[in-house]
Amino acid sequence: DAGITQSPRYKITETGRQVTLMCHQTWSHSYMFWYRQDLGHGLRLIYYSAAADITDKGEVPDGYVVSRSKTENFPLTLESATRSQTSVYFCASTREDEQYFGPGTRLTVT
C-alpha cells in the first residue's frame, strides 16, 4: 500500500548509543520532515529535506543527523543518544502543502 512507513515502531536504547530511525514513502513526494512530539511542546521540527541530497535544519536539530540519498528514504540518526531524546518521532512528506504522517517511532533512551 502507498504511504509512509517508519521503523522500528518502538525502540529502547542506552545513553550514548547510536540509533537510526527509518522513514520510507511510496509517493515520491519531494519534501520530507522529521518531527519529535513531546508533552507540552507539540510537534517540533528536527530536520527537513526538499529533495534527495538537500536537507536543512529545523527547530531542534542538535544531536541528530539526517541523510537523503534517495527520494523515498529519509533516515534520522541520533549519533549519541541522550535521555532528553526520549520522545515519539514522526516522519512526514508533503504534497501541495498537505503533510502526510507516518505511524511514529516511540524511542526510549535509558
Place this chain on the structure above:
Amino acid sequence: AQSVSQHNHHVILSEAASLELGCNYSYGGTVNLFWYVQYPGQHLQLLLKYFSGDPLVKGIKGFEAEFIKSKFSFNLRKPSVQWSDTAEYFCAVKSSAGNNRKLIWGLGTSLAVNP
C-alpha cells in the same frame, strides 16, 4: 516570526455538546491553514484545510472551520461531539508564498469527550 496560538490546551465535553477550538496565527501575508487530528496512539491525519475561496471549510467527520482574515483566526467547530472525537487537535499554518513547505504548528488542544 510566524507563530500559531491555540488558546485551549485541554477541553472536556459531554457527548452531544458543541465544540469550538480556537486558533490564531501571526503572519501578515496569504496563508494556507490546516487542522490535524491525532487519535490516541495514532499518527496525525488531516481534518480539513483552507487555501482559498469560501472561508467556511468543511472537513471529515462533521468538522468545519472558519477563516476570518481580519482576526487572523481559523477556529474549528463541530455542532455535536461524540466520544470517538476524543483526540489531540493541532492547528497549522503555512505562508502560501514561496516554495518552503514547512508548517508552523500550534501546541495542540487535548479534547476529552465523556460518554
